[in-house]
Amino acid sequence: MKKITGVRRIASALVIACLVMPQAVLAESAIDESPNEWAMVGDLLVARPAGLVLTAGGAAVWLVSLPFTLLAGHAGEAAETLVLGPGESTFMRCLGCRNTGYTNKDVEAIREARED
Numbered sequence: 001m002k003k004i005t006g007v008r009r010i011a012s013a014l015v016i017a018c019l020v021m022p023q024a025v026l027a028e029s030a031i032d033e034s035p036n037e038w039a040m041v042g043d044l045l046v047a048r049p050a051g052l053v054l055t056a057g058g059a060a061v062w063l064v065s066l067p068f069t070l071l072a073g074h075a076g077e078a079a080e081t082l083v084l085g086p087g088e089s090t091f092m093r094c095l096g097c098r099n100t101g102y103t104n105k106d107v108e109a110i111r112e113a114r115e116d
Contacts, residue, residue: 035094035097040095055083055087059083
């Protein structure tokens with residue numbers, strides 16, 4: 001029986017390590033993407049308007065569900081999922097990029113602005 005407990009501990013540690021490792025790999029300071037012109041056009045004409053609709057629709061759903069989420073104490077989580085997530089995907093990424101966040105060019109420009 002003690003042997004099974006040791007195996008469970010090792011398996012649990014392995015699972016935790018596997019869940020933590022991708023977070024460390026994905027936590028880079030800047031995104032290095034160079035989208036082509038077709039990706040930019042598709043993003044501008046399809047993805048951004050769809051994201052805007054999802055953000056507005058999520059805000060409406062969040063507002064309707066607000067009394068219930070306030071009672072449950074999860075209004076912040078609902079806002080994060082329904083409004084802030086789609087809004088970040090729509091407004092916080094470069095045109096044609098797939099990942100949200102700053103690009104290397106943005107990081108360099110911010111550093112230069114702070115130095116001046």
